[in-house]
Amino acid sequence: MQRILLAFSLLISMCFFSQTKLNLIPYPQKVEFLKGEFVIPASFNLSNNLPVKETEYLKNKLKVKYRNAKNQDAHLLYSKLENQSKPNNEAYSIEISSKQIHIKSYTDQGYFLALQTLIQLFETQKNGRIPTLKIEDEPKFAWRGMHLDVCRHFFTVEEVKQYIDYLAMYKLNTFHWHLTDDQGWRIEIKKYPKLTQIGSKRKESMIGAYVDDTFDGKPYGPYFYTQEQIKDVVQYAQERHITVVPEIEMPGHALAALSAYPELACTKGPFESATKWGVFDDVFCPKDETFTFLENVLDEVIQLFPSQYIHIGGDECPKTRWKECAHCQALIKKNNLKDEHGLQSYFIQRIEKYVNSKGRKIIGWDEILEGGLAPNAAVMSWTGIKGGIEAAKTNHFAVMTPGAYCYFDHYQGDPQTEPNAFGGFTPLDKVYSYSPIPAELNAEQSKYILGVQANLWTEYILDFKQVQYMIFPRLFALSEVGWGTSKQDNYKEFENRVVEHFKILDKMNINYAKSMYNISGKVIPDSKGVSYELSTSQNPSGIKFTTDGSEPKANSSTYENPIPVSKAMTVKSAYFENGELKSAVSSQNFFTSKTTGKKITLENQPSENYSFGGAFTLVDGIIGNVKQLGKTWLGFQGQNVVATIDLGEKINFSEVYFNTLDNKGSWIHLAKSATVSISDDGKTFKTIKEIGKEEILSAKGKINLKVGNQQAKFIKIKIENAGIIPAGNPGADSRAWLFVDEIGAK
Structure with a gap:
């Protein structure tokens, strides 16, 4: 019976190791799991030909007992490979059997990288055991x-x-x-x-x-x-x-x-x-x-x-x-x-x-x-x-x-x-x-x-x-x-x-940073405007939220589906585990308008650094925070913003608004001008409002345009970039940045 239990235990161990990915970063190019396991000994025997400085690094990192041994008795063996015509100096291999760990490399550098893998195997091991395996590895980039x-x-x-x-x-x-x-x-x-x-x-x-x-x-x-x-x-x-x-x-x-x-x-x-x-x-x-x-x-x-x-x-x-x-x-x-x-x-x-x-x-x-x-x-x-x-x-x-x-x-x-x-x-x-x-x-x-x-x-x-x-x-x-x-x-x-x-x-x-544990919010279009989709790296059933601006608690609403946003509201969310708050509280204010969630196209695309959410960011119901350019603004360097919004049907409106930033120290300048046009077919547009630099400057970038009583299916807004930064300003002679957030209509 004992033999049967031992064999069963070994089988369970083999299955565990063969079906589980190693907790290694970066993950090796090739990993082959073998049958069995290496039990970390109380005293780790080292062969006498290991590169000295690198092995001292290993000893300092892994606080275990070491002793030198003849090669056949060593737990850690090393073989230096013969040079090929053009070997990768950082290449290495590790073979772990039930008794030994054998590292091979062309150079001491390859050996050192193998040690990093070995150290991670030791630090992430389960119950003092490492699976027997073969690793063949080298980096793609030099x-x-x-x-x-x-x-x-x-x-x-x-x-x-x-x-x-x-x-x-x-x-x-x-x-x-x-x-x-x-x-x-x-x-x-x-x-x-x-x-x-x-x-x-x-x-x-x-x-x-x-x-x-x-x-x-x-x-x-x-x-x-x-x-x-x-x-x-x-x-x-x-x-x-x-x-x-x-x-x-x-x-x-x-x-x-x-x-x-x-x-x-x-x-x-x-x-x-x-x-x-x-x-x-x-x-x-x-x-x-x-x-x-x-x-x-x-x-x-x-x-x-x-x-x-x-x-x-x-x-x-x-x-x-x-x-x-x-x-x-x-x-x-x-x-x-x-x-x-x-x-x-x-x-x-x-x-x-x-x-x-x-x-x-x-x-x-x-x-x-x-x-x-x-x-x-x-x-x-x-x-x-x-x-x-x-x-x-x-x-x-x-x-x-x-x-x-x-x-x-x-x-x-x-x-x-x-x-x-x-x-x-x-x-x-x-x-x-x-x-x-x-x-x-x-x-x-x-x-x-x-x-x-x-x-x-x-x-x-x-x-x-x-x-x-x-x-x-x-x-x-x-x-x-x-x-x-x-x-x-x-x-x-x-x-x-x-x-x-x-x-x-x-x-x-x-x-x-534990940011990956926090709630991540994404605005998505729906048939009635937009919805707010929440996610976390943890169990999504732990997400609690409110829509009235109050702090989420363990007994608040549990997130199951994207939250409809049809009016001005504040969504606050957090992750709870066993009734205990485990994340920061995320808060998002929404300000809806007649453009919220509508189809929008841009003639020029934003800079990749400031393009989160793409064109939809301009109609997602979120007003950008002037102190945070991360998620709610689009940034354009040297280019105009030309946005066309398809309202889906003819609607009445009398105001159009948008915001731009002014921070010359970071090469961000207010727009030079703005033009609003309307169309019923999306092809032929009629200009209904134009403003110049002085009006934009006096509004400090928060532009709210009275356009009279209008009815249209399409709204096009052109916001002109300041162009080349003039002398006397930081970044003079370079292309100015234009930052724009929500384009709305009332």
Whole structure:
């Protein structure tokens, strides 16, 4: 009988392991379950040929007893594979039998990645057992990166090391360290001591939502890293097989440097490190003195960072000062450049030649494409995917980091329940849905996509606990996207693994976001207008809601079907488990009109960063919050909003309204004009109202147009973008943003 029970127990164990997916992130390329299990021993025996530094990492991570053993007695074996013609340095395999774990790799880096898998198996094991299995694994993309801005807010060496540890845990291999910007210079340059004496501090900082334009009145800094600290961090990262790519911003985002060395600007100054967020007109002047300075800076940077690539920024460089500068205009003429964009290309190419002469390559944000891309430069595509496409089609390498999917300073849950963030809406499932290779590229061109990276800008991230909150759990999704094993159809299964990894984060005292537990609301059209659809990653029967503005309680209405919205109302919802509140309370106000839920089409589509909900966002009954651009506004850069609303039948109305934003610091400008037209057939339209810039300005963007008694089946509204930002404004010479929310009729 005992033998029968033992056999039955083993059968149950085998079935359990064979039918359950491993709680690994990123998930391996190939997993084969075998029959049996490996019982974690009290003392873990290590073979004597294991790579030393990596094995010390394992010992520090897994607090179990270890002892050395002969290979045949070891629980952990290692075999170094012979080099193929072009092996993937990060490839590895793991075979777990009932007695041993055998790792194979071509390199120590592959072994280290295998250890990450092994550590996760140990940390997510059940009852001290691991299934016997075979894993064959390697990443799809060579560049799997995370960025950290330490200029807006500074983080200590120990915090940066923790950040690097997070990357290592989830098999990311590139740390992009954003070290200089308008708001602070954070790296010691011995030849130019004033960079840190003056440029590493600012008199105060902008606080609150970015439209508030308020300040804390507190001096910030001096904060910077000494060269010895830099070396320490780089070595720490190397021991974890992570490449540190430094970023030294040029020609824009230079105010902190100019505050220390004003002679490098086009005007005399004086300058100071920026206290606001945004983009500023004063940039490096492309004169010999400036290039000498930058070359000397790069000499010291290159000595500190062994990375193949040096990031030189290149983004958001207004041309205002260059247009007004006699030296710049003479340089344009002397070199037969087309314009100031050509001058930017000249600037970048000159820097590239110098960096190349030192045996390194440059990478920059996609604005380095302006005026022509430097011959050997790589592009970091952030404004969308077009920069990466253009680079790849011209045989330049690109790292994909589009803001719509890869900006972790965006909201990751309902903005009303989240800490203040920069804007945008990038929840976990959206990050997971990203595919780094654009469909526009063929197989040969796709080889130029190096990989994927997420960016963490820190305007509104005041401490390291908030850093943790913004990257977790989205870093999990990035990890699997970069590894190449994410599948949108498997998102729910991925979400289950995320929950298991929350337990690991809990043990590490990491402050991660629980936004995926909160209620998510989506407005959908129905026959009578719109309905509000609620969802949660948990059991939907735990959703409780109210429609009278009161706080939901355990005995409130249980959500079963989308909630009809036929009048002005407030829906509040929350998740309860066993009568206990388990989520934040989500609240949504609705303001219905005669356009609510109607069919709407747009001639121009919004920017991908600000397109949540598409055109329907403009008729969903929700008025946008001016402090939260995440979910309820559509953003258009350099384009007009031309919206046609099909009312379904002829109806009477006398007012048309819409809202736009004004925040010049973020390049967001009020509309230049607006026109309302009507039609009965959707083809021939008659204009019934026009307003200009002065009327829009006096209304402060909240436009309510009296149009007289009208009857029509179609309403078309054209809202004209401000166009090119004029001189004297942040982002001058760039395309203005136009943000629009609800278009209604009464």
